[in-house]
Amino acid sequence: MTQETSENVLSVRNLSVDYATERGSLSALRHVNVDVPKGSIVGVVGESGCGKSTLISSIIRLLADNANTPNGTIDFEGRDLLSLSQDEMRGIRGNRMSIVFQDPMSTLNPVISIGRQMIDIQHRSHKTKAEKRQRSIDMLTSVGIPDPTNRLDQFPHEFSGGMQQRISIAMALQAEPALLIADEPTTALDATLEVQIIHLLKSLQADIGCSILFISHHLGVIAELCDYVVVMYAGEVVEQGTVRDIFHHPAHPYTAMLLKCDPASISTKTRSLPTIKGEIPDLVTLPQGCVFKNRCDRVMQQCDSKVPMWREVKNAHFVSCHWNAP
Amino acid sequence: MSNILEVNNLRVRFRVMSALKARYKGVTDPFIDAVRDASFSIKEAETFTLVGESGSGKSTLALAVAGLLPTAEGTINFAGKEVTTMDRSQMQEYRRNISFIWQNPTGSLSPRQRVSALITEPYIVHGMRDRDLNAEAIRLLKMVGLSAHFADRYPHQLSGGQARRVGVARALALNPKLIIADEPTAGLDVSVQGEILNLLNRLQDDLGVSIFVITHNLNIVRHISNRTAIMYLGRFAEQGFTDDIFESPRHPYTLALLSANPKPNPDADMERIELKGEVPGLMNRPSGCEFHTRCPFSAENCTEVVPPQIDVSDQHTLTCHYPRQENNTLSP
Structure with missing residues (x-):
């Protein structure tokens, strides 16, 4: 991943977010760097509680009320999102940047027809209503909904789960955004539909030329869809690189363990699956040194006291770990 | 080994419109078959997995087996007794032998009750108050690998994996012969998923309990189950030994x-x-x-x-x- 902002649609630099809680300040994100190069698909993996959702909310500037003002910069098409007013943000959301959520049924309004929702969402465009309707039909066709003209008048519950998710994708891509954020869009679907969605995202991405930030904890989907992978743990990015670097030569012990734990990569039948021992550290009282030290199998003396540096292992493959550090 | 559960030609129907509306609309059969001609058996100390996409009737089949939904046709035989014709008191007895691990772990735990109360509730429901419930709670927590101080926690103080363990502890309370686990790993991270599956495997080895798993996660099926059935539109498309199905x-x-x-x-x-x-x-x-x-x-x-x-x-x-x-x- 290039570190020059000019080629990146989105470039998150040194982002830190804290939440005020009853027990004190919870640091949900610490010095996070993420780049999304133009026309590429970047996957974000990590366990629940690692900060994936906070990262998305920071990018779309919809953080919960108890979050402090984020530190760092989020550069999107040459503008720092963190310095924009909410009015300016509203001009970007759903226009240059849009999002597909995990559960399509809660994305779509159950009491408004699909057509009305797809037309309403084009409120920024100055087209006539007939043109907007035609645009909606074209989008539904491109996501493979049969008989789109008639189905526009139907309601969300009349579609299957896979179709609902494809409609959400069609709505997100209607304005041809520069960046699509997909937050675990396939978790609610089974394997055959999952593959349909992956193929759909890939082909639409190529047609429209947008970039995708794809959040998932399904390693198989990430491997198949993404060009680059960002691995997060306890509020930090611990490793990032091309999909092949991450899956074939993981540099961080956490990435290596995560890959080893996936039952899909264990070909022989076993009654005892590998796990990662220990628990995610409490983000209110963070340990000294490396956040992963209590679960790590390569722990060394310096892990206890020194926070590992963010360093480049090889071209465009970054890790923060003391192991094999120069 | 003998069969603990035998299901033959089971059919579960749901009414989709009232008789009057059906007559008005000219619909002769206002029902849908959520499960149709399902036949399978589960042996003692065996894990049987049901795979299928959402809406294929997996959960309906499990609920019907547990006597929580009326069946239209077919027989369910549990340890030699017919379930579909049981009366109320026989049903109560039957439900002592089967337990559920529900799909949504935190949603299935009452937010107002402490873990100790949650996992010992089965004893109260089944009129077995005579024992020391606190000691039972600690014994059950230990079985699922949680320390005794979890007994005083509330569900919101648990992580996803811990909540799932509490669900398992509650399922074990009455020492059931069959545990029905509906999507036991849904929403869990891969590392935690392994822990829960290892726990289920270990409990099966120790207690000899049969497990009926419902899932759409194909990756875990091979590692936990002896036999597998694939469901499509409420019917079994294929069933057999898991190794045969996968290979x-x-x-x-x-x-x-x-x-x-x-x-x-x-x-x-x-x-x-x-x-x-x-x-x-x-x-x-x-x-x-x-x-x-x-x-x-x-x-x-x-x-x-x-x-x-x-x-x-x-x-x-x-x-x-x-x-x-x-x-x-x-x-x-």
């Missing part, structure tokens, strides 16, 4: 499911069978073979003739006119 799947739907499963390797050679079209609605089931609308190998008689059940090998059965050949997955 030589014969039904086109099984093949498609297995080939679709993304592998955690960016350079994996994916030879996929793509399914066309959408899952048909239960209100208008396709004629003939119900899979023909999406089957890549469908031929003329598939659209008209209902396929017979074929026994391929020992306990490996499927319903298809043109089952795939062994080890030759992509040609008929």
Whole structure:
């Protein structure tokens, strides 16, 4: 991943977010760097509680009320999102940047027809209503909904789960955004539909030329869809690189363990699956040194006291770990 | 080993419109079959897995087996007793022998009760108050690998994996013969998922309990189950030993499911069978073979003739006119 902002649609630099809680300040994100190069698909993996959702909310500037003002910069098409007013943000959301959520049924309004929702969402465009309707039909066709003209008048519950998710994708891509954020869009679907969605995202991405930030904890989907992978743990990015670097030569012990734990990569039948021992550290009282030290199998003396540096292992493959550090 | 549960030709129907509306609309059969002709058995100390997409009737089948839904046809035999004709007190007795691990772990735990109260509730429901409930709570927590101080916590103080363990502890309370686990790993991270599955495997080895797992996560099926059934539109497309199903799947739907499963390797050679079209609605089931609308190998008689059940090998059965050949997955 290039570190020059000019080629990146989105470039998150040194982002830190804290939440005020009853027990004190919870640091949900610490010095996070993420780049999304133009026309590429970047996957974000990590366990629940690692900060994936906070990262998305920071990018779309919809953080919960108890979050402090984020530190760092989020550069999107040459503008720092963190310095924009909410009015300016509203001009970007759903226009240059849009999002597909995990559960399509809660994305779509159950009491408004699909057509009305797809037309309403084009409120920024100055087209006539007939043109907007035609645009909606074209989008539904491109996501493979049969008989789109008639189905526009139907309601969300009349579609299957896979179709609902494809409609959400069609709505997100209607304005041809520069960046699509997909937050675990396939978790609610089974394997055959999952593959349909992956193929759909890939082909639409190529047609429209947008970039995708794809959040998932399904390693198989990430491997198949993404060009680059960002691995997060306890509020930090611990490793990032091309999909092949991450899956074939993981540099961080956490990435290596995560890959080893996936039952899909264990070909022989076993009654005892590998796990990662220990628990995610409490983000209110963070340990000294490396956040992963209590679960790590390569722990060394310096892990206890020194926070590992963010360093480049090889071209465009970054890790923060003391192991094999120069 | 003998069968703990035997289900034969089970059919579960749901009414979709009132009799009056059906008459007005001219619908002769205002029901849908959520489960149709399901036959299977679970042996003692065995894990049986039911795989299928959402809406295929997996959970309905499990609820019917537990006596929580009325059945339209068929028999359910549990340890020699017929379940469908049980009266209230027999049902109470029966439910002591089966327990559930529910899909949504935190949603199935009352937010107002402490863990100790939650996991000992089965004793109260079944009139077994005579024992020391606190000691029982600690014993159960220990069995699922949680320390005693979890007894005083509330559900919101638990992580996803811990909540799931509490669910398992509660399921173990009455020492059941069969545990029904509905999506035991849904929403869990891969590392935690392994812990829960290892726990279930270990408990089965220690206690000899049978486990009925419902899932759509194909990756875990091989590692936990002895036998597997694949469900499509409320019917079993294929069932057999898990190894047979995974190594030589014969039904086109099984093949498609297995080939679709993304592998955690960016350079994996994916030879996929793509399914066309959408899952048909239960209100208008396709004629003939119900899979023909999406089957890549469908031929003329598939659209008209209902396929017979074929026994391929020992306990490996499927319903298809043109089952795939062994080890030759992509040609008929």
